[in-house]
Amino acid sequence: MNDTAPYIETNAQTYTERTYTAQQIAEENNVTDATVRNRWFTWICKVAPPALLKQGKSYTELAHTLFNEFAKVDKSERIAWVADAKARYSSEWGSVGVIDCEVMPDVVGGTLALLQTNLQASNNALSLELAEVTDFIGQLNAVDADYSQAELETWAANGAKKAVAQFKTEEIARAQTLNALRQKRMGGDSQ
Template identity: 45%
Template sequence: MNSTNSHTLADMQAYTAARYTAQEIAQTHNVAESTVRTRWFDWIRQVAPAELLKDDRGYSELARTLFGDFAGVKLCDRNQWVTEAKARYSHEWESAGIIEGELMPEEVGNVLALRQTQNHELGLSVAQQLQQLESLIDQANTAEGNLSDADLKAAVTRGQQRAVMLYQAELQAELQTINSLKQRRMGGGQP
């Protein structure tokens, strides 16, 4: 993949990531929110598949860009704008792996564009989940290492404690025996 294509793919990724409300777009162009949602959206979805323009989170960066382009178009030039914008943006979709919609029925182009977007978002999600999993594994390894050190220290401490108890028991038995023998020697054999 050459640098132009990867740049274009990065642009498409940005187009699908950001989200804007109709109110934000309307305020930018000093129009009513309903104008953005109805009249203008009908025009820009002739340029790109609706799935690339809007979802339940709002309008995409691509939609915001197209709204910006469309805002300055005169009423009599709108059909020409659609043709030109379609040519401009379909080239970007093609370089991102989306087949140009004019070579096939619009429904197929829309499905392919949607699938490309979904695959990209899924890829980002998988990459993020993998990164989280790797972080969790690192934390578990650190905790396991800390646990192993703690277990080792506990075992050493238990060994020392046992050795002290054994030595103490041995020393007490030795001292009692010596004391008992001394008393016998001095006392004539009575314990």
């Protein structure tokens, strides 16, 4: 059986060399430590297994890197960022046989890493498609709102045309009647 002790030490160290407190990460990104612990960590856990992100109450170098990236992401682009970050970082631990922080023999680890990578690629594609569908629904809602506004404007224009036609008809009838009465008064018909 293979000895995994040296393997663990050399490969796990890249993620655990230095640790950071929530306060340190918060100060670097101008947010509160509660935001780092409660809001942002939830998003970061969508990218990497929590065991690779924390050591006790401290955060690993990987978590620190992900927090710093996440701080620059617009709120509307977070889903896409998760998909992108998974694609970029999962190969770093998946290809060496780390699945949820368990070290596997190379053969099993490689197979599981390949399966996990394929699953993550599918999930990434699904996340991107879901984001696109959500944007499309937003666009449809905007079009519906515009269409309703256009209908209202059409109805208002039709109402204005009818009011003008009614006004013209009434004024013409009033003027004709007034002229006929004036002609009678001035000596017109004596019938």
